[in-house]
Amino acid sequence: MKRNGFFLTFEGADGSGKSTQARHLAKTLQTRGLDVVLTREPGGSPGAEEIRKLLVEGDPARWSADTEILLFTAARRDHLERTILPALARGAIVISDRFADSTRVYQGAARADLRQSVDQLHQLMISHEPDLTLVFDIDAKIGLSRGLARQSGEDRFEELGAEFQQKLRLGYQALLQDFPERCVAIDGEGTVKQVAEKVLIAVSGHLP
Secondary structure, eight states, rough: OOOOOOEEEEETTTTTTHHHHHHHHHHHHHHHTTTTTEEESSSHHHHHHHHHHHHHOOTTTSSSSOOOOHHHHEEEHHIIIIHHHHHHHOOOTTEEOOOOOHHIIIIIISOOOOOHHHHHHHHTTTOOSSSEEEEEEEHHHHHHHHHTTTSSSSTTGGGGOOOHHHHHHHHHHHHHHOOOTEEEEEESSSSSHHHHHHHHHHTTOOOO
């Protein structure tokens, strides 16, 4: 499928503020008359949303890291086919709260040392990368506190604890080094408005 739009992803550990900022940017761009599709992972399509429930709810030990990779990839493939690629083909700006980088960090580094498996499966089944990725960084303890405070019922990964959150932070810092051509660090400290200004500066000059 021909790709004419712009694919922007928001990444970061739980409670980093990326979801709030993804919604804020989407609303800002829509008020300027742009065609924007705001989506998320896991999820973003009916089939992927069903798989989401399996991944983010329940006991932390519900799945092994290897099984999680397969579930995330299945959800991502459906999301890509049914939501992302059609929107890009019509020239829309797609803003996704998480994409493949989350699997690279969560299952490839923090949950287990499975980065090679993640990359191989990604190349085989997804084979698409964002045009730009904003990586939100925040103190691990603050992020964990925020995540648990939401009490959303989707806190399976937050329940893995502070040590896991710190591994996530280090994993995302490494990601910035792995993909410097598309990944931009965003300091998640500050008010929603202050961080939103950082986001606008980061995307300025990139969006069509």
